[in-house]
Amino acid sequence: MKMDRRAFLSLGVGVAAGTTLSPLPWKLMDDISIWTQNWSWTPVPDDGECTYINSVCRLCSGACGITVRKIGNRVVKIEGQNGHPINDGGICLLGLSSPQILYGQERVQRPLKRDGKRGEGKWIPISWENAIQEVFSKLQQLRSQDMPNRLACITGTDQGTVPRLFERFLTVFGSPNYIRMPSIVDSYELTLNLMQGGPSSVGFDFESADYILSFGSGIIDGWTSPVRMFKLNSQWKDKNIKCVQIESRLSNSAAKASQWIPIQPGTEAELAMGIAHVMVKENWYHPDFVQNQSNGFAEWRTKLMANVNLEHIATITGVHQDVIIQVAKEFANASTPIAICGQGRGLIPGNMREFVAVHTLNALKGNINQKGGVGALAELDYIDWPEVMMDAIATKGMAIERIDHANTDHYPYARYLMSRLPKVLLNQKEPMLEMLFVLRSNPYYSLPGTAIIKEAWEKIPFIVSFSSVMDETALYSDLILPEPFYLETYEDIPTPTGYLYPMIGLMRPVIQPLYDTKPAADVLIQLAQKFEGTVAKAFSWSNYQTCLEKTLKDKWDTMIKKGYFLDTSLSQVWKKEFTTLSGKFEFKNMELKELEKETTPELEGSKEQYPLLLIPYDSLRIASTSVANPPFVTKTIEDNVLKQNDVLLEINPITAKSLGVKEHDLVEITTPHGRAIVRIHLFEGIMPGLIAMARGLGHETGGDYLYGKGVNVNSLLGSIESPFSGFEMAYATRANLRHV
Amino acid sequence: MTKGESASTNSSRGSGSIIFLFFIIGLIGSLVVGWIIFPMLLYSEKKQPIDYNHAIHLDAVDNGCESCHFFREDGTFSGIPKLSQCVDCHGEVQGSNPEEKRFVEEYVQKETEVPWLAYSRQPDCVFFSHVVHVKTAEMKCEVCHGPIGSSEHSKEYEQNRITGLSRAIWGPSIAGFRKNSWDSMKMDVCGQCHEKETGSKGPCFQCHK
Ligand code: SF4
Numbered sequence: 033m034k035m036d037r038r039a040f041l042s043l044g045v046g047v048a049a050g051t052t053l054s055p056l057p058w059k060l061m062d063d064i065s066i067w068t069q070n071w072s073w074t075p076v077p078d079d080g081e082c083t084y085i086n087s088v089c090r091l092c093s094g095a096c097g098i099t100v101r102k103i104g105n106r107v108v109k110i111e112g113q114n115g116h117p118i119n120d121g122g123i124c125l126l127g128l129s130s131p132q133i134l135y136g137q138e139r140v141q142r143p144l145k146r147d148g149k150r151g152e153g154k155w156i157p158i159s160w161e162n163a164i165q166e167v168f169s170k171l172q173q174l175r176s177q178d179m180p181n182r183l184a185c186i187t188g189t190d191q192g193t194v195p196r197l198f199e200r201f202l203t204v205f206g207s208p209n210y211i212r213m214p215s216i217v218d219s220y221e222l223t224l225n226l227m228q229g230g231p232s233s234v235g236f237d238f239e240s241a242d243y244i245l246s247f248g249s250g251i252i253d254g255w256t257s258p259v260r261m262f263k264l265n266s267q268w269k270d271k272n273i274k275c276v277q278i279e280s281r282l283s284n285s286a287a288k289a290s291q292w293i294p295i296q297p298g299t300e301a302e303l304a305m306g307i308a309h310v311m312v313k314e315n316w317y318h319p320d321f322v323q324n325q326s327n328g329f330a331e332w333r334t335k336l337m338a339n340v341n342l343e344h345i346a347t348i349t350g351v352h353q354d355v356i357i358q359v360a361k362e363f364a365n366a367s368t369p370i371a372i373c374g375q376g377r378g379l380i381p382g383n384m385r386e387f388v389a390v391h392t393l394n395a396l397k398g399n400i401n402q403k404g405g406v407g408a409l410a411e412l413d414y415i416d417w418p419e420v421m422m423d424a425i426a427t428k429g430m431a432i433e434r435i436d437h438a439n440t441d442h443y444p445y446a447r448y449l450m451s452r453l454p455k456v457l458l459n460q461k462e463p464m465l466e467m468l469f470v471l472r473s474n475p476y477y478s479l480p481g482t483a484i485i486k487e488a489w490e491k492i493p494f495i496v497s498f499s500s501v502m503d504e505t506a507l508y509s510d511l512i513l514p515e516p517f518y519l520e521t522y523e524d525i526p527t528p529t530g531y532l533y534p535m536i537g538l539m540r541p542v543i544q545p546l547y548d549t550k551p552a553a554d555v556l557i558q559l560a561q562k563f564e565g566t567v568a569k570a571f572s573w574s575n576y577q578t579c580l581e582k583t584l585k586d587k588w589d590t591m592i593k594k595g596y597f598l599d600t601s602l603s604q605v606w607k608k609e610f611t612t613l614s615g616k617f618e619f620k621n622m623e624l625k626e627l628e629k630e631t632t633p634e635l636e637g638s639k640e641q642y643p644l645l646l647i648p649y650d651s652l653r654i655a656s657t658s659v660a661n662p663p664f665v666t667k668t669i670e671d672n673v674l675k676q677n678d679v680l681l682e683i684n685p686i687t688a689k690s691l692g693v694k695e696h697d698l699v700e701i702t703t704p705h706g707r708a709i710v711r712i713h714l715f716e717g718i719m720p721g722l723i724a725m726a727r728g729l730g731h732e733t734g735g736d737y738l739y740g741k742g743v744n745v746n747s748l749l750g751s752i753e754s755p756f757s758g759f760e761m762a763y764a765t766r767a768n769l770r771h772v
Numbered sequence: 773m774t775k776g777e778s779a780s781t782n783s784s785r786g787s788g789s790i791i792f793l794f795f796i797i798g799l800i801g802s803l804v805v806g807w808i809i810f811p812m813l814l815y816s817e818k819k820q821p822i823d824y825n826h827a828i829h830l831d832a833v834d835n836g837c838e839s840c841h842f843f844r845e846d847g848t849f850s851g852i853p854k855l856s857q858c859v860d861c862h863g864e865v866q867g868s869n870p871e872e873k874r875f876v877e878e879y880v881q882k883e884t885e886v887p888w889l890a891y892s893r894q895p896d897c898v899f900f901s902h903v904v905h906v907k908t909a910e911m912k913c914e915v916c917h918g919p920i921g922s923s924e925h926s927k928e929y930e931q932n933r934i935t936g937l938s939r940a941i942w943g944p945s946i947a948g949f950r951k952n953s954w955d956s957m958k959m960d961v962c963g964q965c966h967e968k969e970t971g972s973k974g975p976c977f978q979c980h981k
Contacts, residue, residue, distance in 0.1 A: 035794065042791040046798020053799075054806020055946045059814070062942075063934040069895035070936050076896045079851065081844055 077108045086113050086595040088525045088537035089127040090518040092657050094257040095528035097595055100542040107131045117598055119259035125665045126655050132662035137735050138501040140514035141547035150508045163513055168562045170467055170494055180206030180429035185469040188213050188658045191526040193583055194553045196415055201556050204420040204570040206429025212448040213473045214760045216374030217529055218381040222445050223391050224408045227618045229611030232408035235532035236370055238264045240404035243366030244275040247300045247373035247390055251285040253650045254377035256530035281724050282717025294719050297647050297764045298632055299349040304389035306345035307360045309336055311396050316364030321398025328620030368404025369397055376650030381759035384627055395617055412534040415583055420570040435464055443758035451751050451760035454488035467494045470505050471552055473658045477504035480749035480762035498552040502733050515552040520545040522577055535598040538591040551576045630756040635766050637704035642766030648727045648745040656728030663737035672713050673726050679742030680713035682724040688714050703767045705750040708743040811946040815939055820926035821886050823871045830921045837913045849902035852888050889929040891940040899981050918954035
């Protein structure tokens with residue numbers, strides 16, 4: 033029997049038929065599909081009993097209550113805490129993705145000392161003992177040379193025990209250079225200080241307001257306490273409360289508002305004055321408040337009537353006179369309207385004239401320090417540590433002017449002026465800083481004018497970062513003393529910006545620290561105790577947790593049980609009395625007259641060379657504060673914001689046509705401060721002549737999921753300093769585009 | 773018919789039978805491979821770390837299966853008991869069963885979890901809520917798991933070499949035939965029951981997440 037070609041083919045047909053009639057192919061196909069679902073490298077959370085721990089999120093100033101779900105010792109999910117006064121079960125993308133930061137590759141796992149050049153990413157591990165000793169030696173040297181003021185410290189906020197311990201350390205050490213990162217907290221603090229008497233922080237009773245007038249505030253784009261605002265926005269919709277958004281581009285907040293009023297960037301103060309003009313002219317203001325509780329109204333009104341011309345305002349703002357009148361009328365007719373400002377997330381303090389003008393609208397309605405209004409909150413005075421004793425070195429150091437010139441004759445109204453630091457360092461004649469501590473902030477990345485900051489950084493010989501993840505500031509530091517991630521430690525989280533009741537949230541460890549980290553406050557206590565005398569005495573706690581428990585006293589037990597301490601009695605906590613010199617709300621005191629003279633500085637570059645105006649914008653899908661996006665959040669960025677690694681630049685189709693650029697064209701954007709390659713996105717929601725780019729991209733760190741994605745808009749922006757306050761006002765920059 | 777023609781007819785008839793023979797060889801060979809050899813190769817046989825007697829335990833407890841396989845307060849199902857549950861009764865050796873002695877010595881005393889092999893483990897992307905089936909729909913455990921409660925020995929764990937899962941998922945018949953409701957835990961089985969009980973197989977994302 034010989035197998036010829038036909039016999040062979042027949043065998044094949046037989047095999048094919050037999051195989052088809054057997055379960056083999058079907059079972060194999062099924063098994064292979066299941067095999068793909070069981071790959072050993074696919075991460076799978078542990079199975080087992082779930083436990084839940086309540087804590088507070090510290091990834092932004094929102095202070096949301098969170099419920100952390102764990103299986104075994106593994107955090108598997110973070111949800112908003114039900115019933116929490118700030119966020120009642122809600123959570124944002126970033127808070128939700130915290131486990132990706134906790135377990136992510138960007139964690140700094142042990143103290144690291146720089147090995148290569150700054151930014152090269154070459155580190156050698158160092159023991160805690162040696163690291164603290166190294167910092168101590170350098171600090172001791174500063175004191176022995178009578179130069180304690182050459183130590184500076186930058187923190188994200190100045191509220192809560194940990195930032196306050198840093199401030200205390202600098203004071204007793206002898207340095208006035210404790211600096212808080214800039215934000216609208218600066219401008220609201222100053223607004224209240226000037227008009228109502230300070231110190232206090234702002235609180236908005238949005239829950240009882242019946243009309244919202246927002247001058248560019250990103251109500252659902254991360255302004256103040258993002259989840260609280262998100263929830264409020266839904267409540268306003270349910271209750272049919274009108275929300276008017278005045279903004280140059282159709283942001284998410286503008287798109288969801290009842291009315292969107294596009295405006296030329298930087299002219300918000302003028303528009304607010306225009307609205308005030310209409311209200312005063314038509315007698316649409318609260319006579320009782322204005323006559324009995326305010327000072328300087330008559331003078332202010334005379335000047336307003338003489339100087340403000342609605343037609344002129346309509347021309348410069350781009351808002352039609354009829355719209356100005358309509359808004360003024362609606363605002364006046366509402367019983368508890370609130371006007372707010374601070375662009376986007378409120379990361380830039382902005383224009384004080386705008387803040388004062390917007391707050392004036394609230395005052396014209398008499399909606400100050402009352403239900404449904406805007407109030408000045410006194411700080412909760414739970415931090416009552418004994419006064420520090422100052423030795424001669426500290427006294428001398430503290431008498432020297434602050435490096436940023438805040439609270440000096442140059443800038444008497446500002447408490448902190450972080451944005452001035454780079455300029456000061458670049459203009460220094462002799463070294464002004466030897467050492468810098470950076471806590472929970474990423475100034476190297478997040479301040480406008482990246483090129484200047486990079487240069488200024490070179491002037492600081494020794495930078496210590498306390499970051500728990502490798503951010504840009506840590507990357508360009510000399511020593512990283514990583515603190516535990518917020519899910520691994522205790523801390524008090526004070527009232528979020530804009531919340532109407534003073535509160536303290538308790539952040540607590542939900543798991544044991546994963547790595548060889550140490551709370552920054554413990555590092556500080558250990559450092560202080562290495563000194564003899566007053567420095568050590570000011571830090572007599574055995575560790576930070578003891579300090580926290582002792583500070584919170586009887587509140588500690590409530591907070592352990594409930595997760596927060598809240599004072600809800602409006603009448604007690606909202607300052608009833610105005611503490612200005614006149615004892616009344618000020619429309620026109622000396623300082624406000626001074627402010628009136630301020631004109632917004634001209635933007636750098638000529639209109640001919642840079643015919644466009646670039647504005648940055650914020651989105652809840654891109655973290656742009658002290659933390660950067662974890663992978664999950666980056667995945668949610670729309671492809672008209674980021675396409676693979678290219679950031680999209682929004683431009684009105686009319687402007688695009690005049691420039692000859694089309695959707696998705698690659699162009700080079702040039703500003704007086706930098707240049708970058710970006711992709712065009714035609715967007716009718718942006719005013720002609722403007723271009724806009726998202727904040728929070730273009731990171732030098734962040735691993736595969738973030739590194740190199742997009743461009744840091746701060747590298748294209750320049751710092752604009754307010755002549756009155758010294759605050760950062762960088763709202764836009766001139767720009768030009770060119771095909772590549 | 774010429775001589776030549778007859779020879780060619782004979783040879784074509786001969787080659788036709790050879791072709792058919794090869795077809796049959798191919799057919800039967802592949803049927804044998806598909807039905808007998810393939811299943812033998814597909815599964816490896818493993819033993820449970822401890823030969824467990826369900827029957828004896830079921831007699832000793834008050835609350836049936838749920839005494840050990842209970843629901844937590846949040847409604848999640850505890851699945852195979854952890855050592856901490858067993859220790860309640862087996863902190864010391866109770867009887868004369870050598871398997872129990874081994875369990876106490878090798879696991880309880882060493883505080884090591886028993887690496888039980890779960891017959892019903894599904895791929896991790898498949899979500900299944902026991903509480904909805906057992907409490908809401910009042911289904912008996914046996915409907916899916918069979919009369920495992922009356923077993924005196926742990927049955928052999930046949931592990932699919934490709935998927936890593938137990939043969940209990942596909943079922944004893946390689947062709948996928950079922951005699952009992954618990955003979956398979958494949959999606960079709962879920963679908964059939966859902967269609968019967970609820971009128972719909974349900975959307976994909978109900979189970980696949
Ligand atoms: S809004 Fe801020 S505090 Fe709240 S969950 Fe998000 S990141 Fe955390």
